[in-house]
Amino acid sequence: MSGLDWNGATEDISAGAKYLISLGCRKVGVMGFCMGGALSFAAAVLSQNISAAAPFYGIPNKTVADLLQIRIPVQSHFGELDTAVGFSSPAEYNALNETLAKAGVPHKMYTYHAGHGFTNVNSQRYSSEATKLALSRVYEFMQKHL
Numbered sequence: 001m002s003g004l005d006w007n008g009a010t011e012d013i014s015a016g017a018k019y020l021i022s023l024g025c026r027k028v029g030v031m032g033f034c035m036g037g038a039l040s041f042a043a044a045v046l047s048q049n050i051s052a053a054a055p056f057y058g059i060p061n062k063t064v065a066d067l068l069q070i071r072i073p074v075q076s077h078f079g080e081l082d083t084a085v086g087f088s089s090p091a092e093y094n095a096l097n098e099t100l101a102k103a104g105v106p107h108k109m110y111t112y113h114a115g116h117g118f119t120n121v122n123s124q125r126y127s128s129e130a131t132k133l134a135l136s137r138v139y140e141f142m143q144k145h146l
Contacts, residue, residue, distance in 0.1 A: 044065075
């Protein structure tokens with residue numbers, strides 16, 4: 001993650017969304033996990049081609065994007081047992097949730113009794129129950145906003 005060109009990655013997301021719009025999609029949503037979750041948050045700020053975002057357990061550094069500038073609906077998902085300090089731990093996501101709420105950002109956060117990467121079937125932290133619930137929520141969210 002430290003070697004990622006965050007601006008370039010968000011530009012790629014925006015370009016992909018722009019391409020889908022050129023093919024006739026009326027709206028495009030973005031969803032990502034871990035670093036992709038952080039990129040989803042960043043794209044919610046930096047891309048005018050994204051209409052909704054669903055980040056999972058990842059928060060970008062404040063130098064990447066000012067999340068208070070989000071103007072599209074965002075539904076985020078975090079694990080209550082996440083130990084990724086500085087990226088997606090309960091301290092970080094609770095502070096983010098409070099800050100976004102105070103700023104009036106259109107955001108709903110869900111937490112699950114699970115660790116970081118709880119949707120990854122190849123991880124020891126995989127939680128089938130949390131994954132099913134989270135993905136059902138994302139499906140409803142995207143259906144509503146796209």
